Amino acid sequence: MKRTTSAIALVAASILGLTACGSGSDPLTAETTAAATGGGEPIVVGGANFSESTLLAEIYAGALRAKGVDASTKLNIGSREIYLRALEDNSVQVFPEYTGALALYYDKTFTGTDADEVFAHVQKVLPDTLTVLDKSAAEDNDSIVVTAETASSKNLKTIEDLKAVAGDLALAAPPEFKERPQGIPGLESTYGVVFGSFRPLTGQGIVQALKNGQVGAANIFSTDPAIAANGLVALEDTKRLFGSQNIVPLVRADRADEVKDALNAVSAKLTTESIAEMLKQTDIDKADPKTVAEEFLTTNGLG
């Protein structure tokens, strides 16, 4: 009986022990970096489940650390509907966002497309707990992308050109695209484009489906290096359905003062081209986003 008890204790202890040696350093929260020199509570920068968000999160966190803020990242959180909850319950305090998407999320009837107009509207419709800092010139819009062959054989240059042929095509996009105002409903109301079928996929699956010919069109972000790397064609958004999507830090109002200097400096230096170039490094050359972010910060005097 004694041996039994001690043996049971041994097994339980070894399982718990194996796990405890790690949990002491609390791997379950975001990875913390070397101690920051500044005071104040730590800041967690969140990132969504696509590589640009990861990259921006690393850039923001790196810039904050350089200014002495104890910043860490919490990546791959999921779609906007999930990470906004994380911001609201204070699991994260900073999030890289897009002006147009934010405006529409909080005001489904909004139709503005001018960058400044959109930005002003965002500031108006955000809940009191959240605020946005300066917007950057860098943009990343949704786009409808087809292969080069499809573009030439069906004579497609703009999204409007899809109207006649969309019925025969399948569209690959993240699940949320189906119901978001800028998604399927927007394509129909703004362009009269109705796709034959909708194929919800995640991340890489979208590019693969388009590449391998399983869908005729795909919703891919404009800075995604896969477009250039695979000779894909992004159709022109002549009616600006996807509006202005300037990259902007979304932060909790009660922490905004701590982070605004560092992050506004970043926003001033971000450009669409530099983001596209960095994404090429992380997605095509498979570089570590953290390293690429550090390089960006150093080059721009922010790191």
Place this chain on the structure above:
Amino acid sequence: MTWLGDNWRTVLDLAVSHLYLAGVPLVIGLVLALPLGWAAKRWAGAYPAIITGTGLLYTIPSLALFVMMPLLLGTKILDPVNVLVAMTIYTVALLVRTVADGLRAVPDHVEQAATAMGYRGLRRLFGVELPLAVPVIAAGLRVAAVSNVSIVSVASVVGVSQLGDLLVDGYNRVIWGELLTGILACVLLALLLDLVIQAGTRALTPWVRAQGGRP
């Protein structure tokens, strides 16, 4: 495997998180399953009810449980506790039947002999029935361990960090080194837990070794 060479620290960190999220529920789940399984065995009428009830818990897809937890527990959406509780529920669901079966497999004549010798109630349970039930319970625990390791990897979809992150990122950026490392790490972790449980079983059943029989 140059990817692993460059990133082994991250892999190790994630592996420890994974071990925590898969392993702790094993211990807690076993502790919770013991009284439930005993009740199912003790009262034959309760057996179908308890077993079917816990079996039903098992049919709920893991992602759903991970997502529902914040709503049920009032925790934050990214809190790993959501995963811990969900995995414990699965472990209990799996082990209750195993415990009940293990106790039921103890032969009548052994129980009667023990009673005749003066072992009754809890003393008989802990001194005779449970030790004899160890092989069956351990087998169930091994299944639960392997299963937990696989299910926990899905938690990356809801933002909880562990080895599943390697799978998701490896897929999204098409980095085969990362994807394969993630798969391999999960397999090795499952194997590790399996070996620990097997070793524990051997330690708990010295009479099997004495007989020269299989553990």
Place this chain on the structure above:
Amino acid sequence: MIPSLISWLTDPASWSGEDGIPARLLEHLGYTLLTVVLASLVAIPLGLWVGHTGRARWLVSLTNSVRAVPTLGLLFAVSLLLGPRISGELAFLVPSIVVLVILAVPPILAGTYAGIEAVSPAVRDAARGVGMTGWQVVRSVEIPNGMPLLLSGIRSAVLQVVATATIAALVGLGGLGRYLIDGIALGDYPRAAGGALLVAVLAVVLDGVLALVQRRVVSPGLTAGTRPGRGGGRGSGGGRGGLDGAGQDVSAAGKDSSDQMVEGERFAGETRAPI
């Protein structure tokens, strides 16, 4: 939360169209059926062969270790591998079915093998004694005697496939998993909960159907003299695989209790839990 779940379930819009509940249920059922049939085609003959000849037992252990491979990883890897090689709609179906079949083979193989192996040597000898050939022994003795455990293996596989197919929605598969994945992505928790509920219901119903099949198909000669409850001599570890425990009260002929415990232990070890 519950009220919004009920309103999603009772909304007529949820029941119509290609994303409607009947359509998704049928898809899910279809995937399950296809997978179990394909997996059985592989696993049952293999299990029969290993059980009958006693050779290549390592095959059973090997397939069991397949269970340690994370389903998510397998789905991603196979999708990336096969995606470029398949055209059209099938490209979303085939990788997932391949993975589901890979994961369904171990429980069916384990069940078949355990069932055949559990047949008492005395019974086998008796069969040979009356002049049956090897093949006749398999058909008339081993399969009927092994049925309970074989069917338990299939029940186990069905439960597993129903649950795992939901994850495959991440790589484009249809079925009830769509409600879960799309619901989570959209923050539409009533939809996600509804999907989870439907999966659970489907699993329970299918398991119930298979339990009935098990009752019909298993020879009465095998179930005589057993009843639920305590005591030795029960194959209580042996018939495991369904939800309700009914599958387990069948003892393989002629085994004594400690053997059954060991056999039950091994079989329990071979039954993987669904995801």
